[in-house]
Amino acid sequence: MPSHASPRPRPRVRLRDVVLVGVLVSVLVAGVAVALWVVPGGHSDGAAPVARSTDSAASGASDLATPSPSTPAPPPPRVSAGAAPRLETTPVAGRRLVATVRKKRGWTPGVRFAYQWLVDGKRIAGATRPTLVPTDEMVGRSVSVQVLGRVPGYRPAVSRSKARTILPDNPLAGGEWAVYRGPWNGIYPAYERAGGEDKGLLARIALQPRVIWFAGDFSTSSIGPQLRTFIAEQQAVSGKDALIQIAVFREWPRGEGGRGKPLSGSEQAAYRAWVDAAADAIGDARVAMVLEPDLGLNAVPNNSWETRTADPAVRLGLVKYAARRFSALPRTSVYLDASDSDWLSVPKIVPVLEAAGIGYTRGFALGATHYSSVADNIDYGMRIIDALDADGISGKKFVIDTADNGRPFTWMQHRSEHPGADFDNAATCRSASDTTCDTLGVPPTTDVAGQPGLDLTARQRTDALRYVDAYLWFGRPWLIRQASPFSLSRSLEVARSTPFQ
Template structure:
């Protein structure tokens, strides 16, 4: 047996050993063939977010807890500050597919804020705009014909809560370019990030999605870095999809981020209970019965209706879930401070220990 084959077998055994692990593998009963996410999802075994190395070096109960994240598909974030986007993305794809081109690779792309959002009041120069298009071209060339799911530009070019944006029309035109370029790839499924129901009105999100190129993409993504309930997100998805259909963009579907909403709360509720704590790094739950804190939500899957009872959804929400939602995905990263800074073993273990989902 080759070393490569042995490594793949060991990885498969490790993934299968996690108790309660839920992946989107074989198409679930009732799955729509039109859903491009149905099928085998790759699990990354590299070092990009430190979760897999932590799992590798853990033992006993801690190893099982680390496995709740490390052995489940979750999306990497690639930004303007990613070192060598082509090399980094290539390595990420290779360490997620492990030689199987049918495995779905998931990641998010942030590039419209080259100097981070603190400088959103500074207009992009012609050179900035050219660099954005070149960066997206490189991403597209690196992906080629491989099977990927892309969450594109969270928060879009918002001139809304969070501060004034100097040139939203310019930034939205760049996102449109990326949406068209990436969606033209044969096996890429693109979702434009549309925020959360505690952030923007559905009508505002609908207009932003149209301006950002929703016509090119499969649909939109909800809940990234927010912690609203699946029920609220489903209602929001239905409102946005209906608004898009009324504007000439029918059939758009959503993916919902459930990485960190096991005990859901809104931005407003969090500020009321923890006015002195940062919403970007919300407190993790220390006990299973604790609320207004972060813990892991529904495991990533395309079998979204399997969790209806556990999520306490009503009949209308169940129907909307089946109609408008392609998958539950993990885009948020509650095991990292600020969703993107340092990896925290303590945060991961607390979130894994307190989740209401197996």
């Protein structure tokens, strides 16, 4: 009987064995992968390994995670800043100022400019054009202009002009001031005759520009020829553009003592004819004019015992005619007399000025025949300007007499210290310690803010710079009662005692 071997029994595959084999395979595959990551290419020199993979998807993911650095684009070139902008004229309040830039002087071709004006280094809002009109409030401050140069495809460049000081619009500033060398008032002939110390003292008066008064003692027929000769003689010495200084004192044909009697019709006509003749003689000469010293006598007097003017409206109407006529001349600057800080309040003098034609004139004058300080008259003048502004009359300037206020004092101080003495002929100073006495003040000048010895506050200096055209000598302390005749002794005393020369 054949023998048949019994078949070998098949080993039973159990689920747990399958799972175990799967785990072993997974571990083996993972180990190989780790070996490939940790030792790519068999690095043995300590260099940082770099993972490598032949899987394109894996490679792409790696590139996104760590992008390779790129070189930044270079910045565009900057506009070449060439010649700086320039201010074509001296900065003056009220006058158009023009800035220019020369494009061909080093600037990138095709450049275009944006402008910005600055005052004291700070931007002026809205001032972005090539022109600027400085205001009175800017006087004394520095102005400059900044330009931004642009060219398409370039970075812009900035350039700024030099800063320059803004000056007041002052017709008295600049040029030569004529010095009267004729016989009137006696001071120049006395200087020519003098010698030694006296000559030096008299020169302090005689060689200064002074206001010469033209009054009613010149007839209507003579005022024209006299003025023409007066102007021509000074222009012959100082030039055609020299500043000539005069005062017109014609409102009182019978003198101030006769103001209680009204002017007749013929006297009114004579006033207008006289003014016409004087205006024709002045013509196009450069003139500073103080119009009608003692105009304030038309106001209500401060004291009940003073003689009142009989016809102030008539007289002020005549002065208004003169203000309009003289102010119409091309180079005549008219200043109506407006009293002094110690004489007439602002409510009294402002209506007088308005009735006398202040609207036509450059402004007003302070200090004639009085001795108040420059500081007090600056403050007084500013109050007048404020009152005129409130009445719609703006833009006015003023001048201050400094011929006789070297040691300033008021009418009340004089009355207290010298009872019964003549205020118009105040005693002259004899020594440096004298007070309440008459002596020369600051010499005539348009440098109103820079004079030492005036003790001005910062505010007063600013106000002076903006609103005071000049310190003039229209008082005459070298004359008896500041009118006539010439006094050699007074002249020497006020010249010797002045603290300003």
